[in-house]
Amino acid sequence: MVMSLRDWAVRFSEASDRDATIGAMAKYFTCTYMWDMGTAKVIVEMIDGKVYRINTDPRPLDAYDFALRASPATWREFARPVPEPMYHGIWAASFRRDLKIEGNTLVMMQNLRNFTVQFELLRKVGVPV
Amino acid sequence: MAKHSPVIGRYVTIDVDGYEYKVFYLRNGQGQPLVCQHTAGCHNHQWRGLLEDEAITRDYDVIAYDLARHGKSDPPHNREWWKEEYLLTADHYMKFVVAFCDALELKNPIFMGSSFGGNLALQLALHHPDRFRxxxxxxxxxxxxxxxxxxxxxxxxxAAQVCASGVWDLMAPQSPDQDRWLTWHYYTQGSEVFRGDLYFYSIDHDLRGQLGNIDTRRCPVIMMTGTYDYLTPPEATENTARQIPGGIYIEMEDIGHFPMSENYPLFAVYLREALRIIEERT
Structure with missing residues (x-):
C-alpha cells in the first residue's frame, strides 16, 4: 500500500532533520525544489539544512528553484534499499533513465552535496507513489 | 611502535613537449611493473588498496603516479600555466606516460588506468603497443x-563539492561508506583540473573506427567495467572490446566507476583474473 503524501512528508522531514551527514554541513543549505513523481508532487523548502515546509499539494504558480521529474516507476526504483544500476542516483538516472532535471540547475549545483545525501534518504523513507 | 606503510613516495622530473613536470609517484612491490593512472580530477590515493595488497605486490612492482597538475604533481614549473586554459589532449597524455615510464626505466610495464586513464590505455594499446606488455x-x-x-x-x-558530489553516484551504493567518502574527499581536491581532464575524456578521445587497428598480439587489452557505471556503462565497454581483435571484456558486478577506490577487495578479485590472463598470453 502506498503511503499518504502527508505521512511521507512527516517521515521525510524527520529523516532529513536528523541526518548527521546533512547536519555536519547544514548551514547555507537553503533552497526550494520540486519532486515530480507523476501521480504525486511535492515542493520541499529547505532553510539552513532543516526542512522548513513541504508543500504536498502544489498549485500551478507555486514557486521553486529546480525540479526533478520522472515516472512513478522510476521513483519507486529510487526508493529501493539498494537501487538497481542506473536508478542509484540523480546523475545516473538523468543520463540513462527518464529523470529530468529542470529549472535553475545552478541552485541544485550550489547545494549538491546535501541534496544528494537527502535524495538518498528515499531509500529509508520510501516514496508516496 | 610506529605503523609505517611499505609504500614509498618519490618525485621524478620529466619533459613532455617542453613542459617540465615534477611528478610524484607512490611505489611498492617487486617484479613486473604495473603502472597505474588515477581517474580525472583525482590523484594516486585511489590506488591505496592495491599499493598495500601483498598478494599483488609480491609479484608486481606497483607504481601509481599523480598526473601533472594533480595531487602532489605540480603544474609545469617552466610555464606560466595560469595564463592558459588547461585542456588535456590524447597526444600529450600519452607522451606523459611514456616519458614517465622511460624516466623510471621500466621494462615492459603493464599499464592500468581507470575512466580517463582507461581511455588512455586504449590509446596506448593503439599507438604504443611495443612499449607496454x-x-x-x-x-x-x-x-x-x-x-x-x-x-x-x-x-x-x-566547485569542490560539485565535482565530489557530481561523481558520487558513479559509485555503487553497495560500496563501503568509508571508501566512497574517501573518494568523495579526493574529488574535492581537483576541481580546477577536472574539466580540462574531461576534455580528453569526452572530446579528444575518440577511437571510433580505429579499434580494429589495435594489435593485441603485441599488446593484450583486458577491459573491465562495473555494473553501476552510468558514464561508461557495461554495454559501452563490451561493445568496445568486441571491436578489438582479441580484446577481452570482464564485467564487474556491484561496483561502479572508481572500482579500485570505492571497493578494492571486490576490484581485486577481477584484477587478479586480468593479470592471470596477461600472464597466460604474454
Whole structure:
C-alpha cells in the first residue's frame, strides 16, 4: 500500500532533520525544489539544512528553484534499499533513465552535496507513489 | 611502535613537449611493473588498496603516479600555466606516460588506468603497443561523450563539492561508506583540473573506427567495467572490446566507476583474473 503524501512528508522531514551527514554541513543549505513523481508532487523548502515546509499539494504558480521529474516507476526504483544500476542516483538516472532535471540547475549545483545525501534518504523513507 | 606503510613516495622530473613536470609517484612491490593512472580530477590515493595488497605486490612492482597538475604533481614549473586554459589532449597524455615510464626505466610495464586513464590505455594499446606488455582499461570505451561540463568549475557554485558530489553516484551504493567518502574527499581536491581532464575524456578521445587497428598480439587489452557505471556503462565497454581483435571484456558486478577506490577487495578479485590472463598470453 502506498503511503499518504502527508505521512511521507512527516517521515521525510524527520529523516532529513536528523541526518548527521546533512547536519555536519547544514548551514547555507537553503533552497526550494520540486519532486515530480507523476501521480504525486511535492515542493520541499529547505532553510539552513532543516526542512522548513513541504508543500504536498502544489498549485500551478507555486514557486521553486529546480525540479526533478520522472515516472512513478522510476521513483519507486529510487526508493529501493539498494537501487538497481542506473536508478542509484540523480546523475545516473538523468543520463540513462527518464529523470529530468529542470529549472535553475545552478541552485541544485550550489547545494549538491546535501541534496544528494537527502535524495538518498528515499531509500529509508520510501516514496508516496 | 610506529605503523609505517611499505609504500614509498618519490618525485621524478620529466619533459613532455617542453613542459617540465615534477611528478610524484607512490611505489611498492617487486617484479613486473604495473603502472597505474588515477581517474580525472583525482590523484594516486585511489590506488591505496592495491599499493598495500601483498598478494599483488609480491609479484608486481606497483607504481601509481599523480598526473601533472594533480595531487602532489605540480603544474609545469617552466610555464606560466595560469595564463592558459588547461585542456588535456590524447597526444600529450600519452607522451606523459611514456616519458614517465622511460624516466623510471621500466621494462615492459603493464599499464592500468581507470575512466580517463582507461581511455588512455586504449590509446596506448593503439599507438604504443611495443612499449607496454599489456593494458588494462578500467571503465573505458571507444568514445565517452557528455562529461565535458562547465559545472565542474563554475564560479557561482562550490566547485569542490560539485565535482565530489557530481561523481558520487558513479559509485555503487553497495560500496563501503568509508571508501566512497574517501573518494568523495579526493574529488574535492581537483576541481580546477577536472574539466580540462574531461576534455580528453569526452572530446579528444575518440577511437571510433580505429579499434580494429589495435594489435593485441603485441599488446593484450583486458577491459573491465562495473555494473553501476552510468558514464561508461557495461554495454559501452563490451561493445568496445568486441571491436578489438582479441580484446577481452570482464564485467564487474556491484561496483561502479572508481572500482579500485570505492571497493578494492571486490576490484581485486577481477584484477587478479586480468593479470592471470596477461600472464597466460604474454
Amino acid at each position: 599489456a593494458v588494462i582499461p578500467v571503465e573505458a570505451a571507444e568514445h565517452a561523450p557528455g562529461f565535458f561540463l562547465d559545472w565542474w568549475r563554475h564560479p557561482h557554485a562550490n
